[in-house]
Amino acid sequence: MARMPSAERRRQLVEAAITAMTRDGVARTTTRSICAEAGVSLSVFHYCFDSKQALLEAAIETITGNYVARVMQAVEPRATLRETVHGALRTYWDHVTAHPGEHMLTYDLTQYALREPGFEHLARAQYEQYVVSAVALLEQVRAVRGIELRLPIEVIAQSLAATIDGLTLQYLVLGDERAAAAQLDVLADQMVALIES
Incomplete structure (x- = not known):
């Protein structure tokens, strides 16, 4: 070795x-x-x-970090706000459809952490990281677009994280790509409405 x-x-x-x-x-x-x-x-x-728990925490951080890095690269300075939001969501979604097993793993990690004594905080940290990641994305969008947000950034980020989480789980269960694409468009419009002053 x-x-x-x-x-x-x-x-x-x-x-x-x-x-x-x-x-x-x-x-x-x-x-x-x-x-x-x-x-x-x-x-x-x-x-x-030090433990399997420490490794699981590192795995959660890595998975979420990889999603965020991909999405951040999709933010283009010359795009319209809707194009920016839709592009970021589409980048995430392309990964969901290409690697559903990795996304199923995130739900498995959550369930495991909630059921395993002493690991509960990992589930909380996982979902807190989703919101922190959404804040980072919204901060980048705000900086690139030079806009003021209509609502507090944490509120928009929590809404984005919860909605994309539900949409991902729904897709993993139902596998309906057409319905997911339509919901992604609706989500993009909702995010634009929440972001615009």
Whole structure:
């Protein structure tokens, strides 16, 4: 096993955990199976993480961070507000349809955290991170578009996070791409109405 910096090894273990949990589910994924997926020994896991809980927290941060990075790249300075909002939502949605298993994993992580004693705070942190991410996106949109928001940014961000969460779950359950696309358009219009002064 080649030596690598601990930050890189942590990333390797987080990616292995995401792969294993997406495939096998959170409850059935063990630290041993994550190590096997990453091709490292259990001692490497314990060197990088204090516990499975710490790894789950890192996985949640990584998944959400990846979504946010993708969406932020979709914000274009010369686009209209509606084009900007729709483009950001479409970028997120393209990932949902291309990688439904990873999005199912986010719900599995939430359920696991709520049911497993001592892990409850991870579910709260996960949903708080969704709102923080929505605030970051709205801040970027506001800065690029040079607009003042009609409502407090946290209110709009909470609405966006809750709505996209529900829309994602509905799509994962029903698999109706046409209905999801129509709802995405409605959501874009609602966000524009909430953002515009």
